[in-house]
Amino acid sequence: MTLRDDLRSRPWLIAWILLVLPLAWWTVQLVAGGWVPHGDTAVAAVRVHDVFGSHTPLLGMPSTSGLAVEGVHAHHPGPLQFQLLAPLYALTGHAPWALVVGSFVLIATLLALALAAANAAGGRRGAIAVAVAQAVALPVVGAGLVTPWNPWVAMVAFTAAVASGWAILVGRGRWWPVFIVTLSLAAQSHLAVAPVAVVLGVVALVASVVLWRAGLLQMSRGTVILTAVLGLVCWVAPLADVATRRPHNLELLLRVAGAGDGAPVLSVVVLAGAGALLWWLHRHGGGVASGRPSVVVPWVAIVTAVLLLSATRAGGGRAGYIAIGLPAVLILLTWPVVGWWSRSRHARAAAGVLVAVVALGLLLVPRPFERLIGADADRAAVVVERARQVARGIDGPVVIRSTGSTAWADIAPAVYAALVAGGREVYFEPRVDGQREDDFRHPRHLDAPHRTLLVDSYADRPQPAPEGAVVERVELPERPEAPAPGGDRYVDLVLTPAG
Template sequence: MGSGELSTRIDAAASRGRKLVGAACGCAVLAPMVIAYVRLVVGGWTPQGDEGLLAAKVHDVFSAHPPTMGMRSTTGVTDPALAAHQPGPMQFYLMAPFNVLVGERPAGILLGSLAIVAASALGCLWVARRIGGTPLLLIMTGAAVCMQGLLGIGGVVRPLNPYPAAFPALLMLLCAWALLARRPTPAWLYVVAASYVAQANLANVVLVGALSAVLLVVGAVRVRAGIESTRFRRSVIGGFVAAGALLLVWLPSLVELGQHRPNNLQQLASYATSGGAGARIGTLDITGAVLSGLTPLPGLYPFARAVAMPSPTAVTVVCGVVFALAMVALLVRELVALVAARRSGRRVRLGVVGTGGVVWVLAFVSFGLSTWNIRAGYVPTYWFVALLAIVAFGWSVLLLAAWPHLTALLGRLGTTGPGRAPSAVAAALVVVSLLVGVAGLGSYKWDDSDQARGVGSLAVGYLRKHVPPGTPVRVDGDGFLPFASLTQALAYLLPAAGYPTYALTPWPQPEDTDFRLRDRAPRAAVQIVLIDIVNGKAAGPAPQGGIRLGQVRFHGAPDTVTTVWVG
């Protein structure tokens, strides 16, 4: 065998090894989220409350009223005059084809959310490999599996708008890292990921804006410096593609600017400049919460699975501070090395690890600044989902810097042979991901979903037997559960079954779902009435001459049942 043939065989074997490692990493990242999807579908997950509204907007994408606004936000909780929506409806358009594919069923809503999360996670692996090769690919796989374990089954594939943004946020950070480090990564991918993150939750806007501003400035400087080069021509083409993607993903929001007065941008501006109603959370408290969210030990500060932000403790704050200082120290080390190299006359740039450190510091500081307008009182944890991505990104930078030392240590310990470390790590990650999917996602709180499914079955079952499809339906309700959960569930389930539905109560400001207001129902509409009975006392009167379809017990409060009537 000649040396050339031997070299070819060695290269082919190495290529197969890299492909196998990549495939294993992809499987490891996908396994927990697919298991979560199957568990929710088999358990009969049904959208209700905010998720019911979200599902209704997904249904509306292929209707005469496509959504032009994001989800309702909590900006008007203390002052209705400040009520606004999230910046955009991108999530609904991405989920809609999957909802139709499954036949307008709750499984289709979950599938749309799974598609967003899975595509973003695989995109993270693809960009990670371009930045740091196989080492960063393996590190990112571990970070992605850990993120899913922290989110739990209630956050991995649930469509509630902040949760699916966790992996797009991580993808956005990686794309920013790649672009600043001059790794071949399409700018449009950053644009799509960043736009999704910004549109998903108002809490992410400062983070996205800061990263995007830095990338624009750096990009402009680079283009100006290389105006005669081939790279400049590629940059111009990439810039036009990115601009086209930007216009496409923000088009519904641009259309909305001319639909309502005040439009959503004006509503958001009013909130941002108002100072808000009510006292802000103390600076120390919110700083403690953000720093605690940086705890590098998974589960030590379990905000990802909590309903409201838990109180920070001395231990969690110290752990967060140590993690932040480690990232700053890493960046300082890289900057000192860069300065020393330039003083010696070498023309060098900041390395990959140093660039990652810059992105992390920028992301963390901008996220911290985004909390300035949070008010005292109930602070839901999903406002802080992007912090999970920032922590995962920071771990990736730290471990990439330590990778040569880790592999050398494994070699000295004799745990892996030369060149076998990536395969061994990938195999271990697959095993860990399966364990996370099977045992590490926790249990789902089914009470709201079960009741929504029960109420929907009664209403849809009656309509299909007695009312022709296309007949308008008005949904009224008395009591807390109809107001907060069940009418929103029917706002999705009934249109999906073929019945135009009027179920929503008025919002303080104009919105794209005004056509669903119950007051706009035709006089001939069939009426569905939901009435809570708490401790034997009904929240409202039964409709005169109505037909009682049945009762659904709320397992979360044994003394609460909801009666379903047809008026």
């Protein structure tokens, strides 16, 4: 069989190549451009660094739950993303490029699993439906997809979980291990998809029992054991948090879930609409346990309903985070459209037009996330390089503090992530209050003599430096299309005497 024949027999592989090509290009661009972790990705870099240390993370990134419920600073549910990125990061001596390459490999793997599962469930039509739904994210997000920011891995992992769950519902029980891992990764990476992940897990389990009793589920004992083992491995860290901490993160998450501002009427409408659709599909032989490829409709209808219901319960402007589930929800649209396309006499021409439209979108559609990432990384990189030079003269611990909008939001985390990666003993005040995974690095735990490195960003007028301090002044690169927070143009690195 030639390569061309092999590709024709695996349409999902062609779709995967087309989706991965822009991801590979963005990875090369970021690595060649000297990308450094900054802001949230710097926070993630510290946690990835700590996976093999004595304070291995038990939870995910800090969440913005404190904006919705005062005093409740919960984390996203788990550290699985950190654990998957940690081996390459450690092997490269904690090089920043390893986080980008590792994220690329992770996203590319999740896309392959999503497309292969959709192909197993719905054939070529299923693979193309999932590919088109996922392709929507490419022009919108851009290069951000290959940075270690938790919303993006949650988005792609969630699509892979929905696709592998679909494969289970048509009788392909061997997809259960993939389903449990991708669903766990999505749920642990971001709170927005955690509620729907729980619902999908329960629905898939119940439907599997029904299908198995009807003789419609192909699943060996080995697959059952492997699924159980992988599920335990994925969740052992969050379970350890529940067993060892008070208050544990699950308790905080439940408090957040119970305190949403809510919209009762809208919630009832969402539930009633979803219930009516599921009942109608069941009456016409298209229920969740029908074993047919068209089961994707009630399956994704459940996804949509739970996401919308979660949005009605969100507070503090957090409802927009349900956009993380958008590619999975779009399958409701792409499934019938691809069905119509496959029956058309002009299917090949339509496919060419679609590929051309996506390509033009990648070239022409403005990508604000990408511009912001590039600008923030450029500003952080020049400061990080100077901070490394300043730190060479420091013996013993160093405390990183910040003043100014840009320093607080992006550059100070970039500095402490770089120094942590370089093996320095670093202490810092995180950007959120409450119980944190990195609390052991808070300056209040430091009694030994130390130096303080102040990262001070400002627009036009510097603050006077303490007597005896060493000051390194950095002019930030100008990016008019993505200006620094607060209009900051300069950063002073102020190294105070030992204290």
